[in-house]
Every structure is written in C-alpha cells, then in structure tokens.
Amino acid sequence: MQGSSHDDVRRHNLSVVLRLVHRSGAASRSQLTRVTGLNRSTIAALVAELAERGLVVEREPSSTNQVGRPSPIVCVSEQVVALAVNPEIDAVTIGIVGLDGQVHRRVRYPTDQSPSVLEAVNIAAAVIDGMRGELTAKFRVVGIGVAVPGLVRAHDGLVRHAPHLGWVDEPLAEMLEAATGYPVLAANDASLGAMAERFFGAGKGITDLIYLNGGASGIGGGMIVGGAPAGGIAGYAGEFGHTRVSASDRVDSAGLRGTLEAEVTRRELLEVLGLAGADADELEQALLAATAPEVRAEVNRQIDHLAVALAGAINILNPQLVVLGGFLAALLAVDPQRLRTAVASHSLDAAFGSVRLSAAELGSNLLMIGAAELAFEGLLDDPAVLPPVRPAVVPAEAPTASGAESA
Amino acid sequence: MQGSSHDDVRRHNLSVVLRLVHRSGAASRSQLTRVTGLNRSTIAALVAELAERGLVVEREPSSTNQVGRPSPIVCVSEQVVALAVNPEIDAVTIGIVGLDGQVHRRVRYPTDQSPSVLEAVNIAAAVIDGMRGELTAKFRVVGIGVAVPGLVRAHDGLVRHAPHLGWVDEPLAEMLEAATGYPVLAANDASLGAMAERFFGAGKGITDLIYLNGGASGIGGGMIVGGAPAGGIAGYAGEFGHTRVSASDRVDSAGLRGTLEAEVTRRELLEVLGLAGADADELEQALLAATAPEVRAEVNRQIDHLAVALAGAINILNPQLVVLGGFLAALLAVDPQRLRTAVASHSLDAAFGSVRLSAAELGSNLLMIGAAELAFEGLLDDPAVLPPVRPAVVPAEAPTASGAESA
DNA sequence: ACCGATTTGTGGCGTTGTGCAACGTATCAC
DNA sequence: GTGATACGTTGCACAACGCCACAAATCGGT
Incomplete structure (x- = not known):
C-alpha cells in the first residue's frame, strides 16, 4: 500500500x-x-x-x-555480471553470468564428499578470489545468487533444511557475504530453475507455469503464478516432490510415505537399465533405446505416478505450461502420449485443455542462469542502485599490479 | 511491460x-x-x-x-454499491453490497429445481428490476459480480462447466449484462470466497492463503498467492476438490476417482448422523454432540483424507493460513488436533510449521461480499472510471419519466 | 483560564518527469 | 537526385508531488 x-x-x-x-x-x-x-x-x-x-x-x-x-x-552492457553458486552433493559450481544471460565462465569444483556449509562457502570464496583479477578488470559484479537443493528462507537466505547436503538452519547467505564482500541472495534451486526456464527457456513470456526437476537426489519444483515466482510465505513453495501419489509405504527423503519422490526415482530407472550412473542425456538415450519389458514397465509405473502429481498441480494452479527437467524430461520423451493420457485421466478437462507439457530447454546452465537472475533482481527492480560511471572501456583501477593494461 | x-x-x-x-x-x-x-x-x-x-x-x-x-x-461513501448474484442448485441469491463491505440487502429467490442459465439470469434481472427504484434513488451501482459454483473463464465470464447446475459453456456474464444494463463480471464461487475471507474475514492482511469450502454439491477452493488472487491462465485455478487422495474407486462430480471430493462429502456425514438435511451450523452442532462410534469413524476417515489434500497444497504453496468453510469447518471443529496431526504427517516440517488452520469467519454473506469485491475491483484499480458528481444527497435524476420504460 | 507544545490542514512555490510538436536526419524506392 | 517514411533531437507545456511557512485545533501544565 x-x-x-x-x-x-x-x-x-x-x-x-x-x-x-x-x-x-x-x-x-x-x-x-x-x-x-x-x-x-x-x-x-x-x-x-x-x-x-x-x-x-x-x-x-x-x-x-x-x-x-x-x-x-x-x-x-557486457560488463555487468552476477556470480552464481550451486552447492551439490559432489561439487560446488561457480559461474559468472552476464546480464544478457550469457554464462561467461563456469567452474565446477568437485568434492570428495557432500560439502559442509563452511566448506561450500570456502570453496566458493576461494574460486571467486581466484577470479577476482578478471572480475575487477573486465566486469562489474552486481552480487551473488545461490541455488540450494533444499528449503531456503527467502528474506535472509537461511538454509532451513537441505536433506541431501545434510544442512539444517545454516546461515549460508550471511557467511558467503562475509567471505566475499558481495551481497548474497539464496533460494531453492528448483524455484530458480522455474524462473530461468520462464525467462530464457521453454516458458518465455508465459505467466503461469509449473517446473519440475528430477535429479539424483530427488524431485524439486517451482512455479510462476500470475507472472510472478511464487515462493509462499517463507520461500518454501514448490515442493511437488512430496505430494502423495500412492498408498504405498515407500518413504522419500523427508520421511513421507507414498509421495512422488518416493515412487519416481532416477535410481530405479538406472537399476532397471543396469547402469551404474549416467547424466540426464545418457539416461534419456538409454531409456529410448531400451526394449526390455521390465524397463518399459518401470517407466510406465513412474509415468503413472508422475501424472497423479502433475494432474493435482494442474487442477490447483491451472497453468499454461508444465516444464519437466532432469530425468522427468526423459520420462516425457519416452512416452509423451502415455503421460498426457494419464494426466488427462486425473485432471479436469477445462484445466487440462489449456496446458502444454514440455521438456526443459536450458541444460547445464539452468541453475547458473537462475541464480544469477536472483542476484540481478534488485538491479532490475531499481536500476538506480548502481551509481553512474564514466562509460570508459577500462574501469578506474589504476593500482592493479599486473601491468597488462590496454587503453 | x-x-x-x-x-x-x-x-x-x-x-x-x-x-x-x-x-x-x-x-x-x-x-x-x-x-x-x-x-x-x-x-x-x-x-x-x-x-x-x-x-x-x-x-x-x-x-x-x-x-x-x-x-x-x-x-x-455509502451510496456506492455493487450487486452480487449467486446462482445455486435450489435458489438464486441477489444482494446489494456497499463499498464498505456492508451487505445492505439480500434476497434469496428459491427455485423448484436447479435453474437453467436463462432462468437464473431472468430471476436476477427481475429482482434487480424490483430494486431499481431503491438503487437509483439511494445508490450508485458500480456493476454486478456473479459467484458461480463451477469453472468460469476469467476474461469474459463464460461458464465453462458448472456440474451441479448442469451448465456448459454458457455466456452468463454477457446475458446478465444484456438483461440488466450493468457491467457484469463472473468468477468461481470459492475463489471469490477466498478473496472475501482474505480481505474481510479470517485472512485479513495475509498474503498467502488457501481457502477450501465444503458444500452440498462438493468441494471448491481458492487461493491467494503472493498477495494476489491466483486464477491460473483461464481462471480455473483452485480446484482442490479434485486432488487424488486415495486409491479407491469412488467417483466425484467430474468423474475422477479417489479424489478429495469423492471421499469427503457432506452427504455421508448427514447419513451417518441420520439427518435428512442441515445447514452448516446445525451439522457442526450435530457432529460435536454425536457420540456414536460410527459417526466418529466417519469423521476420522474424512479428516484423514482432507489432511492429504491439505498437506499437498501446503507443500506446494507454503501458505500462512488455510481457511476451511462449510462442512469442512465442521470437521475442523470436531477434532482440530487430529486434523493438525494428520496434515503434519503428510507435509514438510518447514512448510507446516508456519501454517495455521482456521475456520471461515464470514458466514452467509461470504459470497455476497466476494462477488461484490469482484465488481468493485475495476473501480479500486482506477477510481477515475467513475465520473465526478456533485456530492448532493439526491442524484440528479429529475427528468426520467415516472412510467416504466421498455427497451 | 491561559500558554506552550504538538500535530495536522492549507496554500504557494519549486522540482521533476513525461507528452507533444516542430524540426533535423538517415534510409529506401524510384 | 527526390520524395516518402520513420526516427532522433530539442524546447516547451503540463501535471503531480514534495517542501515550507503559516494557521488551526487539541492536550497538558501552571
């Protein structure tokens, strides 16, 4: 008001x-x-x-x-960039993303085991320090956006619960801010994925969409409602993975029974295919090539469960588009017709009639772009936060020791 | 943009x-x-x-x-009012609602059977014509809002599907506009209920809430996401009643199996109580007074199913408040603890921790206020749509012929 | 009952950002 | 080259808000 x-x-x-x-x-x-x-x-x-x-x-x-x-x-301007950080189970990825959506650089720093918050912050800070020469010479950094696989409190970037990383109530944003000096914002990875797909991917210009991503560690999601990312009261919105889709006793990462995340898993697809590991593309190729009936049965089982969750969300949100990422995109690719039919059978005709199911377009850069978008948001809301500068080619950084200056 | x-x-x-x-x-x-x-x-x-x-x-x-x-x-000003219309299975209700939220008048026009669109429009137009003397003398009418128990396309007020009334693709808003001369907007009744509760009821000042209403004809719902009513791409959002909550074969009004609306019904509560009919208050009293184990068992069954749907919605939307109306409020009143516990068992701790369950506050005026709010919306968005008038007590209506006009 | 302190309405003035109109300029078509 | 078209540029008018000084109304204390 x-x-x-x-x-x-x-x-x-x-x-x-x-x-x-x-x-x-x-x-x-x-x-x-x-x-x-x-x-x-x-x-x-x-x-x-x-x-x-x-x-x-x-x-x-x-x-x-x-x-x-x-x-x-x-x-x-190509000089304006944000830093994107994405801690995962087996690595911390750091990127430089331009205001034009271009990913200038991406560094994946593998870890032996799931990093603690402190480790993740230290890795990110170290990598950023390593880039600092380049950053101060060529770029103007707006801030840092962090995509976290877990629940993140929106207003202060506190990680409430990231089950796969084992983090509970960790003040991630605060720590990274102290370590780097840049302003830091954090949010759920899937919510940022939804934002990225909406602006730069499959959902360009669409005002109501649902995004679901299937990863090694589970299913996350995000949504755009009425043109705005919906975060809920604390930023925890979009947890489609914990929707109940069956009466079974299978338990998901949050200990809930019969949920989407419990029934629809990447691990089981790999198992039935006899693969030890595969990235998203390899998994999709393997599923498309597979002819064994047990593979087909497992795929059908997962599609049918996925359809229940999607239909529920479609009935509730009446979106224009559902974007599937990760191995969920593979399920869609294997049998789009079955998925459509199954979703239709659980949803209202009116709501189903106007919805499209599609695969995510942004591949490995998804979270980099989404996290950067989070960091850019303040600037986009109020471009005057950045002070006026002389549009000289070289920023006034005279005392840089390395004599390589080009005027 | x-x-x-x-x-x-x-x-x-x-x-x-x-x-x-x-x-x-x-x-x-x-x-x-x-x-x-x-x-x-x-x-x-x-x-x-x-x-x-x-x-x-x-x-x-x-x-x-x-x-x-x-x-x-x-x-x-007390002169500025909107007209509210609510067609139901057994009656059409018309009201005059002030900009201050006060319901100046409410007329319930009972019908022998479920009215057709034409009948509903004619009844509403006739009642409004009967009020016209009062309306032109004392009030300035902004427009008409219609609360429809069914799916309504937002932009033109086309009723896509109102199963209990038996309406399909009826241009309700257009017809009522032609019959009365007032601008008409229509929307789903539960979405309007959500809006009313949000602004004038249990959800004052809250930005993220879910509203579920249980009526004789089923379960509808609406939601406020990020401070704005969420309608989805076509205005069909909020259909929580068709969320799948069990594997049973019970069918709901849309032909979907195992949904909330199929499992949680007013009819079954009345049956187990041995009542032929009851309004919301009577049903709640009867349930609270009942001691028979079979009543208790049925209540528990319905609470448990309701909890699954609520938990799913809470995980997805992370609201601050869930408002229950109609017989769902009665279920909450009978055993709030069971409902809370059951919801908790199906939802994420973080999302559940910040949510409150409460009963609707606005009673029988709910839909009148909600529908009027819909009609007021244009005026509130741009108060300049109403031309300036001399703030005289009596509007300048002198030269209108006293006789009836036919147009 | 009077007086100062406080809060708020009132009216004039300055600032600011946009729309408008006239003019200058660059490109295309012939 | 010439006209037509579309767009940038410039100066001016208008509208809306903030600021400031003054007036009005109330409360508390002497």
Whole structure:
C-alpha cells in the first residue's frame, strides 16, 4: 500500500526498459517505444540514463530493410555480471553470468564428499578470489545468487533444511557475504530453475507455469503464478516432490510415505537399465533405446505416478505450461502420449485443455542462469542502485599490479 | 511491460487511498499519510478528488486522546454499491453490497429445481428490476459480480462447466449484462470466497492463503498467492476438490476417482448422523454432540483424507493460513488436533510449521461480499472510471419519466 | 483560564518527469 | 537526385508531488 511519486515513475520506467533488454535481448529504441507505450523522447532519456550508469550500450543500427531513419540498438552492457553458486552433493559450481544471460565462465569444483556449509562457502570464496583479477578488470559484479537443493528462507537466505547436503538452519547467505564482500541472495534451486526456464527457456513470456526437476537426489519444483515466482510465505513453495501419489509405504527423503519422490526415482530407472550412473542425456538415450519389458514397465509405473502429481498441480494452479527437467524430461520423451493420457485421466478437462507439457530447454546452465537472475533482481527492480560511471572501456583501477593494461 | 507516466501515478495513488479505506474501513487523513508515505498535501488532494467523484466522504474528526489538530475521518461513501448474484442448485441469491463491505440487502429467490442459465439470469434481472427504484434513488451501482459454483473463464465470464447446475459453456456474464444494463463480471464461487475471507474475514492482511469450502454439491477452493488472487491462465485455478487422495474407486462430480471430493462429502456425514438435511451450523452442532462410534469413524476417515489434500497444497504453496468453510469447518471443529496431526504427517516440517488452520469467519454473506469485491475491483484499480458528481444527497435524476420504460 | 507544545490542514512555490510538436536526419524506392 | 517514411533531437507545456511557512485545533501544565 505504498503511494508513488516522481522518482518512482522514473525508477519504474528505468526498470521496465532494463528488464526488456535483459529478457528479450537487444532491442532498438523504436521497439522500446512501441512496447512500453512511452514517448520517443522519454525512451531516449531513459536509455541515456541507463547508459550513463553503465548498464546498457547503444550500438549502431543494424541494416534493416525498413524505410526511415534507423533506430540505434540498445543492448545490455557486457560488463555487468552476477556470480552464481550451486552447492551439490559432489561439487560446488561457480559461474559468472552476464546480464544478457550469457554464462561467461563456469567452474565446477568437485568434492570428495557432500560439502559442509563452511566448506561450500570456502570453496566458493576461494574460486571467486581466484577470479577476482578478471572480475575487477573486465566486469562489474552486481552480487551473488545461490541455488540450494533444499528449503531456503527467502528474506535472509537461511538454509532451513537441505536433506541431501545434510544442512539444517545454516546461515549460508550471511557467511558467503562475509567471505566475499558481495551481497548474497539464496533460494531453492528448483524455484530458480522455474524462473530461468520462464525467462530464457521453454516458458518465455508465459505467466503461469509449473517446473519440475528430477535429479539424483530427488524431485524439486517451482512455479510462476500470475507472472510472478511464487515462493509462499517463507520461500518454501514448490515442493511437488512430496505430494502423495500412492498408498504405498515407500518413504522419500523427508520421511513421507507414498509421495512422488518416493515412487519416481532416477535410481530405479538406472537399476532397471543396469547402469551404474549416467547424466540426464545418457539416461534419456538409454531409456529410448531400451526394449526390455521390465524397463518399459518401470517407466510406465513412474509415468503413472508422475501424472497423479502433475494432474493435482494442474487442477490447483491451472497453468499454461508444465516444464519437466532432469530425468522427468526423459520420462516425457519416452512416452509423451502415455503421460498426457494419464494426466488427462486425473485432471479436469477445462484445466487440462489449456496446458502444454514440455521438456526443459536450458541444460547445464539452468541453475547458473537462475541464480544469477536472483542476484540481478534488485538491479532490475531499481536500476538506480548502481551509481553512474564514466562509460570508459577500462574501469578506474589504476593500482592493479599486473601491468597488462590496454587503453 | 507498460511504462508509466503522470496520470498513472495519480491513478495509482487514488487507487491506493480508496483501497485503504475500502479494506481497512474509515481512516483519518493523517493515518493515510503515514501508511502511504505520501505528503499531507497530496493526501488532501487525493481525498478531495475521491470525494468529488462521490467515492468517499470526510467526516468530523472523532475525539481521540491525542495532542495536535484532529484529522478528518475519511470513509467510503455509502451510496456506492455493487450487486452480487449467486446462482445455486435450489435458489438464486441477489444482494446489494456497499463499498464498505456492508451487505445492505439480500434476497434469496428459491427455485423448484436447479435453474437453467436463462432462468437464473431472468430471476436476477427481475429482482434487480424490483430494486431499481431503491438503487437509483439511494445508490450508485458500480456493476454486478456473479459467484458461480463451477469453472468460469476469467476474461469474459463464460461458464465453462458448472456440474451441479448442469451448465456448459454458457455466456452468463454477457446475458446478465444484456438483461440488466450493468457491467457484469463472473468468477468461481470459492475463489471469490477466498478473496472475501482474505480481505474481510479470517485472512485479513495475509498474503498467502488457501481457502477450501465444503458444500452440498462438493468441494471448491481458492487461493491467494503472493498477495494476489491466483486464477491460473483461464481462471480455473483452485480446484482442490479434485486432488487424488486415495486409491479407491469412488467417483466425484467430474468423474475422477479417489479424489478429495469423492471421499469427503457432506452427504455421508448427514447419513451417518441420520439427518435428512442441515445447514452448516446445525451439522457442526450435530457432529460435536454425536457420540456414536460410527459417526466418529466417519469423521476420522474424512479428516484423514482432507489432511492429504491439505498437506499437498501446503507443500506446494507454503501458505500462512488455510481457511476451511462449510462442512469442512465442521470437521475442523470436531477434532482440530487430529486434523493438525494428520496434515503434519503428510507435509514438510518447514512448510507446516508456519501454517495455521482456521475456520471461515464470514458466514452467509461470504459470497455476497466476494462477488461484490469482484465488481468493485475495476473501480479500486482506477477510481477515475467513475465520473465526478456533485456530492448532493439526491442524484440528479429529475427528468426520467415516472412510467416504466421498455427497451 | 491561559500558554506552550504538538500535530495536522492549507496554500504557494519549486522540482521533476513525461507528452507533444516542430524540426533535423538517415534510409529506401524510384 | 527526390520524395516518402520513420526516427532522433530539442524546447516547451503540463501535471503531480514534495517542501515550507503559516494557521488551526487539541492536550497538558501552571
């Protein structure tokens, strides 16, 4: 219930323009006027301010086959980046992601065993320190986003419970902030995946979607409701994996019985295939190639259970799109028709009629992009948080010891 | 991705002020300045404009025990009303609801059998025509909101499927608009119930809640996600009644097996009690008074199934509050502990820890208030849609012929 | 009963951001 | 080259809010 005034308008319009070039890529100034409904002169002023703050760059107009004076192309500055961190059971991955969604660099730091919070923070801090030369020379870092496989309290980045990492009530964001000096935000990995797929993947421009990801450690999910990521009251929303889908006594990672995560597992697919391990693509290929009836039976069993959970979510949320990632995408690929039919049999016609099931598009960069998006959010909401800089090619970093300077 | 300009600011601020006095009741101008963060002079101008448009009235300050000049009380005009319509199996209910949430009048028009769309529209139009003298003399009618027990397409008020009324693809809003001349919006009854409870009932000020209502004809629901009513892509969201909760073959009104609506029914409660019929209060009293073991067993059975559906929704949505209405509130009243324990056993600790289960507060006025809220929404979003009027006590209706007009 | 302190309404003025209109400019088609 | 078209640029007007000074109304204390 906040009132708004002049600088709110400015802030909002800056935010709208920056979001547009962030999400939809480069756009000409005339396109921006059309999409925003703002005046040409206003767009000019807004773009100028964003450029002054080093957030966007105006390029020479590309040769379109249109009459009239060409409009300069506005695109995001390549210098503005966020750091993405993703602790997992067997590694900590750190990435540099540009405001344009490009993953400039990705470092996977394997660990012998599941890292403790302190180990994960130290690894991330060390890797970031190693990058610091590059970061200060070439980039402006907005902050760090962390994608955590577990429940994360939204407002302070406290990891409430990450069963596979064995973390309970760990102040991850605070620790990483202290260790690196950058502002840190953390959220559930699947929620960030949903955001990434929505903006840069299968769900571009869609306002209501559900995302489910199947990984080695279980099933997580996230959703976009009415155009906004839904986090719930504390950020724990999207736990589709713990929906009850059968009356069996199988137990999932949270100790709940008969849930999606208990019934639909990557491990059992690998077992029936006789594989020791496989990444998502290999698993999908193996399933598609398999002809053994027991493989087919297991796939069907999992598809049918998955359908119950999906149908429930579809009835409740009436989404436009369901995105499946990880081994759930493999299940979809093996028998899309069976999955569709099974979902239909458990859902309301009206809700099912408008929904599409599709596989995730963003592969291994999904969580990097999602985590970076989290870090970018503050900037996108209010581009004025970044102080104006001279748009010089080289930041004023005179005392850098390594003499390699190019002016 | 709309840019905003000056009149957007004005519109937004008018909207914020009107919403505040609408939702929180009367407020002094100084309170409005504090809550909105706007300047005193701005609030004065905004309130003046709202008063000029006949939406609010300034009253003499009440005697507070505070030092300083007393601040005038701003409250909603009693003249501004919406009409609420609720077709049911055995009646059509029409109400006049003020912008302050007060139900000025409620007319229940019983029908021999479930009304067709045409019958429902004709009944509503006739009742409204009967009120027309009162409406034009005392009130300014914003529009009509219809609460429909079924799936309603949000943008045009088409009733896709109302199983208990037997309606399929009926252009209800369009018909009622033609019959009455007022703008008509329609939505699912339970979604409107959720909205009403959120703003005026058990969920005041809460941003994430789930509402489930148990009626004679089944179970419907609605939800507020991140402060906004979640309708899904077409307005069908909130169908918690068709969540699968057991492996049984019982069929619900949509033909789905083992769903909440199939397992948890009012009819079976009445049967085990040996009652022919009862309203919500009577049913609750009867259940509380009953000591027979078979009653208790049936209640427990239904509670356990309800818990599965609630837990699933809680895991997915991480709400702050679950509101139960109709006979579901009776189940909660009979054994709140059993329901809490059962929900806990199927949900994640973190999500369950922050959720409260409570009974609906708004009784028989629930759907009247919810439907009216739907009709008010456009006005609250943009108070400038109503033209300015002289705040005279009697609207300038002099030259209308006294005789009946046929158009 | 009076007076200072406090809070808030009121009115004038300044600031700011956007829309608008006129003009300049770059490209395409012929 | 010339006209048409589309777009950037510039100066100006308008609208809305914040700020400031002053007035008004209330409370508490002497």
